[in-house]
Amino acid sequence: MSRAGKITRRVFLGAAGAAAAGLAVGYYVYRRPFPNPLEAQAGEGEAVFNPFVKIPTEGPITVIVPRAEMGQGVTTTLAALIAEELDVRLDQVTVEHGPAASAYANIGMLEEGVPFPRFDDSTIAEMMRGGMGVVGRFLAMQATGGSSSTTDGFTRMRQAGALAREALKAQAARRWQVDAASLTTAEGFVTNPATGETVAYGELALDAARVDLTADPILRDPAEWKLLGRPQPRLDMEAKVTGAPIFGVDVDLPDMVFATIRMNPHFGGTIRTLDDAGSLAMPGVEKLVIIETHLGNGFGVIARSTWHAMRAADAVQVEWERPDRAVDDDAIWAGLEAAVAGRGSNFRDDGDVETVFADAPRERMVEAEYRVPFLAHAAMEPMNATARFRDGELDVWAPNQSPTLTRMACAREAGISQENCRVHTTSLGGAFGRRLEVDYAVYATRLAMETNGRPVKVTWTREEDMTHDMYRPAAMGRFRARLGEDGMPQALDMKIASPSIIASLLPRLYPRLPVPGSDTAIVDGSFNQPYSIANYRVSGVVADNPGVPVGFWRAVGNSFNGFFHEAFMDEIATAGGIDPVELRLSLMADHPAAVGVVEKVADMAEWSASLPANRAKGFAFATSFGSWVAEIVEISETEGRIRLEKVWIAADVGRALDPSIIEAQLMSGALFGLSAAMFEEVNFADGRAVQTNFHDYDPLRIHQSPDVEVAILQNAPKMGGVGEIGTPPAAPALANAIFALTGKRIRQLPLAREVDFA
Amino acid sequence: MRLTVNGNPIEIDAEAEMPLLWALRDLAGIKGPKFGCGIAACGACTVLVAGQPVRSCVLPLGQVEGDVTTIEGIGRPGALHAVQEAWIVEQVAQCGYCQAGQIMSAVALLDEIPNPSDADIDRTMGGNLCRCATYPKIRAAIKRAAASTGA
Amino acid sequence: MRRLFAIALFLMPGPAFAQDEPGLIEWEGLYRVFSHPRCANCHTEDDHPRWSGAHYGEARIHPFNVRRGPDGFGNPGMTCRTCHQETNSPVLHGPPGSPDWHLAPQEMVWFEKSSGEICAQIKDPARNGGKTLDEVAVHLRDDALVAWGWEPGPGREPAPGSAEETYEALKRWAELGAPCPQG
Incomplete structure (x- = not known):
């Protein structure tokens, strides 16, 4: 069994952020290390160097990538961070997700959960970020979200690789009686250049893992990188093109039974009556289990196959209770209208907006109201989890974005302590924020309590998935601008109303925790854009939520604020008679990264070139998750139908760890945003979601998909996120293109309400 | 049965x-x-x-x-189908969940139209949803596979 | 539309157009069948089948870029049979099914066509598959895909009447001189 050395501990703590020191929290507690979760499970002949690196005496090295692989390539990039410093090729490592553990907490994500623009480097902003890091450590939430995996892992994963490498060198030096500094490492071997002697890592591993290093390892200069900064073949690609059973739905365990659930689609409603006689008589059906939790009420059917369970669930005669509160589109929009007319909290208030508007002449005013609908995540893999409850111990296999939350919620459901609950994270067939929730794992746990120790795989129908989502909230904005004589905005005032995500989410996770009053997500993407406008106010209002569960959806608040801010900015440009790109360059002149991407994308798309009469381009910019992105969409119109021809994206991510994966993420993010902008909408009627499957919630398909060209810039001083940043500018760039082509200013999504797409 | x-x-x-x-x-x-x-x-x-x-x-x-x-x-590690090979070269998959279905549709398309146009690809692949929207890469991979088998 | 209408008038035998004429009353019943979404949605002029009905809203183009293909049976890699099996899916919103699921030939257009236009097409051997009216009637009675229109699966409104009733009505209409309405 290995021990983590002194330096190992200190280095891993250091990664959490030193700014914590000044805050009124127990410094010692903060510095105390989390236990290494691998030590308990190290196999024979396997050396555990730290929570991220295991080296066996023979065979491939294991690196732990404790983030969900949901398509964003995190397995490959985080493994490359370790491999770069460990001096191994990527094909010499195998990647494991590892267990749920505080050692894998995502500090970067929580650091971003503070109400300051990312580019604000003021002391207070830094203090707050550091403070959230401390909170993150106390909550110790292991999660994948907020486009934070690479920023969070950037130092920590390289340190993990470097520490293991230095320990291996130290052990080799001891063996050869030479100075460790004289040795070199490459491709899994330590070499003594003086003698030509080499030794494989595996041969040194068991002893090396016990080495206490006496100095901090020095991380490589990026100029020396062999893997990072270059496109790497994805480690998960072959499995994914051969149909390998890597997803949650593919979990297969001895003696496993299959199940599905039906939950009351009327949010918060219970079961009024239920008759399962016909279902239980059907072949292959084993059991019906009533599910009553604070997350939802319904039942599960356990059977010999998923299909037998689904067919029997269809046959159950159930009458759902309908809560009194009206959940329908009218009530929701009435709530949003009331909220946007009410008083907001200012998240940005530069200059003196009220005074500037007080004497604004009508012809210098631009005013508009914008709306976006609720959206489903509709990940390709429907919600599912497999659970086994045996001898007081619970194992949960789940495609999830937060193993520690999953463990907490499932242990609570089973009435056991968290030490007796193990979460096994599979590959995720899409997530987009939906799998930060715990409902599917809790329901599987509930069913596993009823199977006498047999594992049960619980797969939702698409209909259950779509009608029990935690939806991207609808939002509404009222905006006004005052233009100067030169057409430039002197004042911009934005008020945005939306149901609070955090107020909906927190009771799902922590039923007894008080709900916060404000929510930065409502204005995220509008209050923190790098425009210099003398009088600039962005306020947010939490709208009454009649009971629709809302949650994180790719780019969260930025997903709609990108549309609000940038479509309205296009209106300002039009009203002022200024080219939209010129307007941005002028207003963002203080931010070179912003200027850089705007100029780059304009250049790529030949923005100023003239187009045939049936074609037009639209532009939008958004900074989110620490990165800077400008997009141009070109459309054409034939026989009244609009086709998306091409999208150009220029993104400054500060540091591009893997250009190929980043390009894919930008493409995906933009098309995901366009899909929502064009087609997607969840309506509510009669207390439940109207849309149920892909026949009436039909996202973007290949024949509607434009070509995408991406340029990645690395001028920004800080490394930003990648997975969500393509989404915010996509909708406004398209809406602005439609305006340029048709003169129709569409202020409500989805755009297919107003135009036909080819 | x-x-x-x-x-x-x-x-x-x-x-x-x-x-x-x-x-x-x-x-x-x-x-x-x-x-x-x-x-x-x-x-x-x-x-x-x-x-x-x-x-x-x-x-x-x-x-x-x-x-x-x-x-x-159709293929397995070490003996991949030309379509799977093309998928790897183009690094198509992201979450990967839809890709087995995408690949099977592409195989069916190429069996009958060895050198498909963009419109042919659209007419076959419109039935295969990808929420990661890997569509541009799917298109490129189908063309790559067509070129590799047609050679 | 106008041009087709003119052709329809030209083809129309018999002198009478009065709405109370027995033949026209029979035709009216047939028209309700042919123009019903279960029938008309796959008798389209263009490349696209249509969807409509209680769960699908007003008629819209079949999503997923489903196209007619060279023979009405879809395209390589996505034929009608890729999704539409021999029987209806028992799942709500699942694909309806019948042996040989396909689009009617392009000349047999019913979707968004007027009563007179559909009537003229039914009688025109050049556009009805070279059939006499007796043969049309038998086709309506015996063809499996036609029969699907009256058993369209969960959540879909069936066409009015039944195959047998439609057969009988067409025979009666033919015996009454197969008159077509204006328009």
């Missing part, structure tokens, strides 16, 4: 109305075809039956007429 899947005879003990998808996944342990919607609206479950593409989530076992080929039957 007797099926031939990827060249192997398999015996399935199930009702004739059970969809092929679930018989493959839950009874025969063949997990390549994926469940996405259950109504033939996403294409994740696509397999070939007698060489023709079928959404296995809506094909009752009793109506399976011919040999079944799943993603596992």
Whole structure:
């Protein structure tokens, strides 16, 4: 069994952020290390160097990538961070997700959960970020979200690789009686250049893992990188093109039974009556289990196959209770209208907006109201989890974005302590924020309590998935601008109303925790854009939520604020008679990264070139998750139908760890945003979601998909996120293109309400 | 019920109305075809039956007429199908959940149209949803596979 | 539209157009069948089948870029049979099914066509598959895909009447001189 050395501990703590020191929290507690979760499970002949690196005496090295692989390539990039410093090729490592553990907490994500623009480097902003890091450590939430995996892992994963490498060198030096500094490492071997002697890592591993290093390892200069900064073949690609059973739905365990659930689609409603006689008589059906939790009420059917369970669930005669509160589109929009007319909290208030508007002449005013609908995540893999409850111990296999939350919620459901609950994270067939929730794992746990120790795989129908989502909230904005004589905005005032995500989410996770009053997500993407406008106010209002569960959806608040801010900015440009790109360059002149991407994308798309009469381009910019992105969409119109021809994206991510994966993420993010902008909408009627499957919630398909060209810039001083940043500018760039082509200013999504797409 | 899947005879003990998808996944342990919607609206479950593409989530076992080929039957690590090779070169997959279905549709397309146009690709692949929206790379990979097999 | 209408008038035998004429009353019943979404949605002029009905809203183009293909049976890699099996999916919103699921030939257009236009097409051997009216009637009675229109699966409104009733009505209409309405 290995021990983590002194330096190992200190280095891993250091990664959490030193700014914590000044805050009124127990410094010692903060510095105390989390236990290494691998030590308990190290196999024979396997050396555990730290929570991220295991080296066996023979065979491939294991690196732990404790983030969900949901398509964003995190397995490959985080493994490359370790491999770069460990001096191994990527094909010499195998990647494991590892267990749920505080050692894998995502500090970067929580650091971003503070109400300051990312580019604000003021002391207070830094203090707050550091403070959230401390909170993150106390909550110790292991999660994948907020486009934070690479920023969070950037130092920590390289340190993990470097520490293991230095320990291996130290052990080799001891063996050869030479100075460790004289040795070199490459491709899994330590070499003594003086003698030509080499030794494989595996041969040194068991002893090396016990080495206490006496100095901090020095991380490589990026100029020396062999893997990072270059496109790497994805480690998960072959499995994914051969149909390998890597997803949650593919979990297969001895003696496993299959199940599905039906939950009351009327949010918060219970079961009024239920008759399962016909279902239980059907072949292959084993059991019906009533599910009553604070997350939802319904039942599960356990059977010999998923299909037998689904067919029997269809046959159950159930009458759902309908809560009194009206959940329908009218009530929701009435709530949003009331909220946007009410008083907001200012998240940005530069200059003196009220005074500037007080004497604004009508012809210098631009005013508009914008709306976006609720959206489903509709990940390709429907919600599912497999659970086994045996001898007081619970194992949960789940495609999830937060193993520690999953463990907490499932242990609570089973009435056991968290030490007796193990979460096994599979590959995720899409997530987009939906799998930060715990409902599917809790329901599987509930069913596993009823199977006498047999594992049960619980797969939702698409209909259950779509009608029990935690939806991207609808939002509404009222905006006004005052233009100067030169057409430039002197004042911009934005008020945005939306149901609070955090107020909906927190009771799902922590039923007894008080709900916060404000929510930065409502204005995220509008209050923190790098425009210099003398009088600039962005306020947010939490709208009454009649009971629709809302949650994180790719780019969260930025997903709609990108549309609000940038479509309205296009209106300002039009009203002022200024080219939209010129307007941005002028207003963002203080931010070179912003200027850089705007100029780059304009250049790529030949923005100023003239187009045939049936074609037009639209532009939008958004900074989110620490990165800077400008997009141009070109459309054409034939026989009244609009086709998306091409999208150009220029993104400054500060540091591009893997250009190929980043390009894919930008493409995906933009098309995901366009899909929502064009087609997607969840309506509510009669207390439940109207849309149920892909026949009436039909996202973007290949024949509607434009070509995408991406340029990645690395001028920004800080490394930003990648997975969500393509989404915010996509909708406004398209809406602005439609305006340029048709003169129709569409202020409500989805755009297919107003135009036909080819 | 007797099926031939990827060249192997398999015996399935199930009702004739059970969809092929679930018989493959839950009874025969063949997990390549994926469940996405259950109504033939996403294409994740696509397999070939007698060489023709079928959404296995809506094909009752009793109506399976011919040999079944799943993603596992077209190639495997070390001996990949040209379409799978092209998918790797273009680094198509992100979450990967839909890709087995995408690849099976592409195989069916290329079997009949070895050198498909963009419109041909659109007419075949419109039935296969990808929420990661890997569409530009899917298109490139199909063309790459066409070029590699046509050579 | 106008041009087709003119052709329809030209083809129309018999002198009478009065709405109370027995033949026209019979036709009215047939028109309700042919123009019903279960029938008309796959008798389209263009490349696209249509969807409509209680769960699908007003008629819209079949999504997923489903196209007619060279023979009405779809395209390589996505034929009608890729999704539409021999029987209806029992799942709500699942694909309806019948042996030989396909689009009617392009000349047999019913979707968004007027009563007179559909009537003229039914009688025109050049556009009805070279059939006499007796043969049309038998086709309506015996064809499996036509029969699907009266058993369209869960959540879909069936066409009015039944195959047998439609057969009988067409025979009566033919015996009454197969008159077509204006428009």
